[in-house]
Structure formats: structure tokens, C-alpha cells
Amino acid sequence: MDPFLVLLHSVSTGLSSSELTELKFLCQSRVGKRKLERVQSGLDLFSVLLEQNEMSPENTVLLRELLVSLRRQDLLRRLDDFEAGAAGGAAPEERDLRAAFDIICDNVGKDWRKLARHLRVSDAKIEAIEEKYPRNLAEQVRESLRVWKNSRRDDAAVSHLVRALRACRLNLVADLIEEGQRARALQNESGDPVSLSESWDSDSPASGASR
Numbered sequence: 001m002d003p004f005l006v007l008l009h010s011v012s013t014g015l016s017s018s019e020l021t022e023l024k025f026l027c028q029s030r031v032g033k034r035k036l037e038r039v040q041s042g043l044d045l046f047s048v049l050l051e052q053n054e055m056s057p058e059n060t061v062l063l064r065e066l067l068v069s070l071r072r073q074d075l076l077r078r079l080d081d082f083e084a085g086a087a088g089g090a091a092p093e094e095r096d097l098r099a100a101f102d103i104i105c106d107n108v109g110k111d112w113r114k115l116a117r118h119l120r121v122s123d124a125k126i127e128a129i130e131e132k133y134p135r136n137l138a139e140q141v142r143e144s145l146r147v148w149k150n151s152r153r154d155d156a157a158v159s160h161l162v163r164a165l166r167a168c169r170l171n172l173v174a175d176l177i178e179e180g181q182r183a184r185a186l187q188n189e190s191g192d193p194v195s196l197s198e199s200w201d202s203d204s205p206a207s208g209a210s211r
Helices: 003-013 017-026 033-038 042-051 061-070 073-088 092-107 109-118 123-132 137-155 158-167 171-190 196-202
Strands: none
Touching: 003 042, 003 061, 003 073, 017 042, 017 061, 033 042, 061 073, 061 137, 073 092, 092 109, 092 137, 092 158, 092 171, 109 123, 109 137, 109 158, 123 137, 158 171
């Protein structure tokens, strides 16, 4: 079965009736009243959203927003796992970009606003992100990166992120991203898995690095 459909089925079975009701309410602006009345499960709702091209394996933004609204971290982790698996089949540049996103989300913290400004994300969009995810720092960081990526389209590159991180004096995060790239390049050349820690140990960290 399609991995995305497996994910949607898994999410659906994990929803309570009250959570399904909340999802239907959140989708009122996207799904007509009659269709919503026929929705009896999460899978029913997801099927409608798929038909309307509101979500797809390549576009999981709405699904993430819905799960964030429910505060279901367990289901968000399943979505993260799916996206990580999808990244494995993506082009090397896309895999590097997704890996960089993960590192930034894990390490930048409250400095994400400064980084977003260096990436030329407008203050208006930063405020919108804060309103969209008021109590979820990790999603604020990830959404700011998605906004930047969408604005750059095919021009989005890891080198731009590294440059912005260093401009913000987030050198350790930039180092982690570059070490990850080198480790994946070595793995691709040799065909053997190379861990990030092994690559990190092979080189000494850049002097003067700071968070």
C-alpha cells in the first residue's frame, strides 16, 4: 500500500471522536458542509482532502497543521517518520535540505527569528508564524524554513542556510549541517553507512564556533 495512505490510516485510527469533530471544524473553510456531514472517520476526511488536492505525499503542510492543532505529538512523530522516509527517495540536494531543516529545528531554538530575518523572511510572516503556532517552538522554526524554501523555490540550497547561520553566529549549528553533508557524501561514494558522529570525530570543530 502507498506509504502516505498507510500514514493517513494510522492517524485516523488514533483519533478520538472529539478530535475528529475538531478536525471537521478546522476544515470547514476547505470542505463543503454536505461532504463534512458524510465524514464518519479521519480517513473519510483525508480522502476528501486528497480528492480536492488539499494534501498529498508531497504536500503535508495541512496535515501537520491539523495535528499541531490537536497537540498530538505522537501523530506528528509519525508524520516526521514518513517525511524522513520520503526524503530517502528524494534527490541528494533535497535530502541535504531536509536534513539541514531537522538540525536547525533541533538546535536553533528561540534564535529562529533572527535566522528567519537573515533568510529574508518578512516580519509580517514571522508574526503570522508565531500566531499560527503560538506554543510550539519547533513548529515555528520548521514553518519559517518552509516559508523561506517556498519563496526561493528551486533556488533554495543548504549553502544559503549555512551562510545565514554563520551571520547569526550560530556556528555550531552550521558545522553540524556541513558535517552531515560530508557524511552523506561519503556514504554515497562508498555505499557504506557513515554516522554523523564518525564524520564529526574525523575533523576537529571549527575554532571560535559559538551558538
